[in-house]
Amino acid sequence: xxxxxxxxxxxxxxxxxxxxxxxxxxxxxxxxxxxxxxxxxxxxxxxxxxxxxxxxxxxxxxxxxxxxxxxxxxxxxxxxxxxxxxxxxxxxxxxxxxxxxxxxxxxxxxxxx
Amino acid sequence: xxxxxxxxxxxxxxxxxxxxxxxxxxxxxxxxxxxxxxxxxxxxxxxxxxxxxxxxxxxxxxxxxxxxxxxxxxxxxxxxxxxxxxxxxxxxxxxxxxxxxxxxxxxxxxxxx
Numbered sequence: 114x115x116x117x118x119x120x121x122x123x124x125x126x127x128x129x130x131x132x133x134x135x136x137x138x139x140x141x142x143x144x145x146x147x148x149x150x151x152x153x154x155x156x157x158x159x160x161x162x163x164x165x166x167x168x169x170x171x172x173x174x175x176x177x178x179x180x181x182x183x184x185x186x187x188x189x190x191x192x193x194x195x196x197x198x199x200x201x202x203x204x205x206x207x208x209x210x211x212x213x214x215x216x217x218x219x220x221x222x223x224x225x226x
Numbered sequence: 227x228x229x230x231x232x233x234x235x236x237x238x239x240x241x242x243x244x245x246x247x248x249x250x251x252x253x254x255x256x257x258x259x260x261x262x263x264x265x266x267x268x269x270x271x272x273x274x275x276x277x278x279x280x281x282x283x284x285x286x287x288x289x290x291x292x293x294x295x296x297x298x299x300x301x302x303x304x305x306x307x308x309x310x311x312x313x314x315x316x317x318x319x320x321x322x323x324x325x326x327x328x329x330x331x332x333x334x335x336x337x338x339x
Contacts (some may be wrong), residue, residue, distance in 0.1 A: 157329070
């Protein structure tokens, strides 16, 4: 069983479109994250939710909106996609937010044309 | 944004050699995680460290939480071809840093058979 899963694996879309990425974890964790990995492989946190409550909101354009319907799911919706949004987006989960082990999903490669 | 200095940036080694890499920062961390990322996949957790001075092993991998809490080290003994990949450190800032992990810039390891 996959611990942290993301869909889709690949997403190719035109500039200006709106798209969503979904994440689910079956580890029973309380905390979930979205990270962005750029072309140089640098990983940067975007958002974190703990028990469905937003606890980290980095300097991210407000075109990006996370939503956590329950503890096991964290989705990322992106409006008006831009070329610079092309990257790999990773979901991760952890038992808590105070420095626990963090487990990553397989990633979603977003390409904006 | 904040960043951990990870070195070396890349290294070529012969199969069977030992490998050392480290992460340093001016910030104090309360947890260190080490990950390996293969192409097209998400980072996989290798080792977690929770106390200054802690030394933890996972097979051929050994990691240490620096005594100053500002650095961490990863050693791989007797490298094999499947050790190829990008290794990341991640340090957790705790309450002073809004409970987020900062990732290192990565060490790209290439093993020559």
